[in-house]
Amino acid sequence: MTQAFFAPCPRGLETALADELREIAARPGIASVAPFQVHREVAGGVEFSGVPAAAYAVNLHSRIASRVLMRVAARGYRHEDDVYALARAQRWEQWFSPDETLRVDVTSNKSPLRSLNFAALRVKDGICDAMRERLGGRPSVDTASPDVRIYAHLTERDCTLYLDTSGEPLFKRGWRMEKGEAPLKENLAAGILRLAGWVPGHTARPFYDPMCGSGTFMVEAAQVALGLAPGASRSFAFEWLKGLDGKAWQALKADAQRARMLAGGDGLQIAGSDISTDMLAMAQANWQRAGLPGEARLKQVDARHTQPPFAEPGLLLMNPPYGERIAVRGARRQPEEVLPRDEAEEAAADQFAAAFAATLKQQFAGWQAWIFTGDLSLPRRLRLKESRRTPLYNGNIECRLFRFDMVRGGNRSA
Numbered sequence: 001m002t003q004a005f006f007a008p009c010p011r012g013l014e015t016a017l018a019d020e021l022r023e024i025a026a027r028p029g030i031a032s033v034a035p036f037q038v039h040r041e042v043a044g045g046v047e048f049s050g051v052p053a054a055a056y057a058v059n060l061h062s063r064i065a066s067r068v069l070m071r072v073a074a075r076g077y078r079h080e081d082d083v084y085a086l087a088r089a090q091r092w093e094q095w096f097s098p099d100e101t102l103r104v105d106v107t108s109n110k111s112p113l114r115s116l117n118f119a120a121l122r123v124k125d126g127i128c129d130a131m132r133e134r135l136g137g138r139p140s141v142d143t144a145s146p147d148v149r150i151y152a153h154l155t156e157r158d159c160t161l162y163l164d165t166s167g168e169p170l171f172k173r174g175w176r177m178e179k180g181e182a183p184l185k186e187n188l189a190a191g192i193l194r195l196a197g198w199v200p201g202h203t204a205r206p207f208y209d210p211m212c213g214s215g216t217f218m219v220e221a222a223q224v225a226l227g228l229a230p231g232a233s234r235s236f237a238f239e240w241l242k243g244l245d246g247k248a249w250q251a252l253k254a255d256a257q258r259a260r261m262l263a264g265g266d267g268l269q270i271a272g273s274d275i276s277t278d279m280l281a282m283a284q285a286n287w288q289r290a291g292l293p294g295e296a297r298l299k300q301v302d303a304r305h306t307q308p309p310f311a312e313p314g315l316l317l318m319n320p321p322y323g324e325r326i327a328v329r330g331a332r333r334q335p336e337e338v339l340p341r342d343e344a345e346e347a348a349a350d351q352f353a354a355a356f357a358a359t360l361k362q363q364f365a366g367w368q369a370w371i372f373t374g375d376l377s378l379p380r381r382l383r384l385k386e387s388r389r390t391p392l393y394n395g396n397i398e399c400r401l402f403r404f405d406m407v408r409g410g411n412r413s414a
């Protein structure tokens with residue numbers, strides 16, 4: 001039986017996710033057990049189809065998807081009642097029982113309906129009425145930690161119902177102990193790494209994050225280099241749904257386990273630094289909880305005064321603090337009586353950028369530097385000309401991934 005799926009992802013990473021899914025589908029241990037085809041990139045995700053176990057493989061191996069949704073039904077609609085009728089017509093009991101708890105979420109793109117909350121309520125009513133009619137009982141609602149999650153996506157004309165196979169979103173890999181100061185979501189970090197060319201087979205060069213925070217880029221980079229499955233230390237909603245193909249799931253897990261045992265880690269050249277010792281302690285704990293070899297290579301240093309941690313040039317990737325929530329530390333700020341707050345922040349950001357740019361030019365010749373930031377004017381502040389800029393979203397915040405090629409003998413000014 002061929003089943004249609006949708007894998008949502010952070011906006012801007014659709015092509016990276018489609019490429020990743022094609023790579024996953026081509027792995028020998030997956031092509032034989034859970035074959036699937038990648039179809040279309042749409043805004044915010046990628047469509048694919050295959051055997052039901054394809055969802056297990058993508059949950060286990062995708063670093064970029066936010067979840068894996070299984071398509072249950074799709075039909076044109078005009079009113080909330082049409083949405084209710086579509087939900088009511090499905091045989092939900094093939095996947096879960098009335099004893100389980102439920103949560104319904106609605107997403108939309110140009111839907112004419114006035115209230116998405118009301119649409120979600122009608123989907124929930126449709127599911128509950130269908131189950132009560134056929135089985136005499138209905139699931140109850142639990143928005144905090146439901147057993148089963150249903151998604152309805154409304155376009156201008158069509159309503160699509162999905163059953164979630166992931167449970168907790170896939171950026172939760174199971175290794176993060178505490179939240180750092182504004183950590184990046186793991187799947188966004190993994191997508192950025194892929195855009196920066198850190199893909200399997202191209203990970204032999206050095207990697208350095210001079211503002212590593214809780215170590216998200218480092219951990220994800222190491223897991224890619226070692227071929228470790230990102231979902232190996234967590235569970236998924238599909239494990240509790242009825243009709244699980246247990247044999248296929250065991251085979252996929254065993255295949256991932258084999259890769260884990262083969263992964264060495266001796267040649268790994270991955271390092272990070274941060275100004276905050278608390279962050280470094282967190283990064284070390286995360287590295288170890290993620291099952292990575294040895295200790296993370298970490299150093300406490302202000303990014304403005306750092307030096308390359310390896311003899312050979314490689315990939316530098318960072319996500320500097322920006323905006324309301326966190327400011328760069330160490331930059332001297334004018335007291336508020338001298339400059340208004342906004343201008344003082346701007347001046348501090350410029351001052352930090354000038355010092356950091358000098359370090360990049362003097363110390364990191366030959367390196368490729370990638371900076372992910374919500375500060376769209378960063379190249380102007382750094383006075384460096386980027387060789388690429390990729391628009392990406394961190395939640396709803398528009399960001400850019402800038403690439404700077406640090407050439408020997410100086411860089412052109414922006």
Ligand SMILES: C[S@@+](CC[C@H](N)C(=O)[O-])C[C@H]1O[C@@H](n2cnc3c(N)ncnc32)[C@H](O)[C@@H]1O
Binds near residue numbers: 181211216274321
């Ligand atoms: C946005 S956070 C990075 C988050 C990180 N990518 C993660 O996922 O955890 C920015 C980091 O820069 C660090 N930082 C701020 N000023 C710094 C400086 N002058 N030198 C080095 N690190 C600095 C902060 O301590 C913080 O950990």
